[in-house]
Amino acid sequence: DALGGIVGLFVNTLVLRTDTSGNPSFQELLNRVRKVNLAAYEHQDLPFERLVEVLNPRRSRARHPLFQIMLAFQNTPEPELELSGLKSDIEIRSVGAAKFDLTIELREHRKADGTPAGIGGFLEYSTDLFERNTVQTLAERLVRLLDSAADDPDQPIGRLDILLPAERENML
Template sequence: ARVKETDLAAYAHQDLPFERLVEILNPARSMARHPLFQVVLSFQNNPEARLELDGLTGGAEPLPSGVAKYDLSLYLQERHSDDGTPGGIEAALEYALDLFDPDTAVSIADRFERLVRALVADPDAPIGAADVLDRTERRTLLRRWAGGRAPDAERTTIPALFEARAAERPGAVAV
């Protein structure tokens, strides 16, 4: 409800030019990054703009700049067939080459796809139940990085883990 209320309030000001928003907020400036955010998720579900004239059809064509505007951008575009039936969603991932290598970008895209597939397969499941890691990533995370000690997520809570660790080393600094 809070997110919905915040979003609706933002829509009330959607005509405010972005440059004016930056001017009002006056964030600390750096040539190394965007002043307000570094990650973009864009979902376009508006019909494609087309111009139909006698013997001529016009439409938008992507014009890649070859440079990422933000550190990481995921663009999703809803597609429809000629008769208007849903034709799926096309995705494009754009990333800053000085921050991400191609393998990392592919991994991010794979995880997003895995998340979406899990949510679509069981829309009533809590979003946290969707698994974004593949078997290899999970094995690396639980065996190698966690030292082979993986908590039983079904029966363990974060406060319980904290209490157990505090009981193991009561004199240790907590934070």
């Protein structure tokens, strides 16, 4: 309440858990995620710090108390700054240190007419835990997983293809 009159950008983190039990189809998994997200949004005004205080999880300097991976999906229109004689662009820069073990930040892109133009993003990771090649492989696997899910959303999640062609060949 004390911050109610302050103007600025405040992002409240929602901690979400996904139930993958029973090897649901990707479509069913999306429905589960939707239900959890909608329930969480009903309480999104609760400050994250207050949630940590109430839950009082076991503290460790080795990891975040409630989650290790953050997924941020930015789908709001990019703001446009128009100043006479100047051109401006939004540029997201790393602060040089990862806040979490792994952060996946995605942004929806649109054409001038408003139609979808794809999704781009970046990964930020703790170099104490991951090597660059490992994170690169993880990103490639995520894209494969999403492609496989989009091709057949009724397929059980345990059967979605995540292996890269070279990995499959090595295993076989």
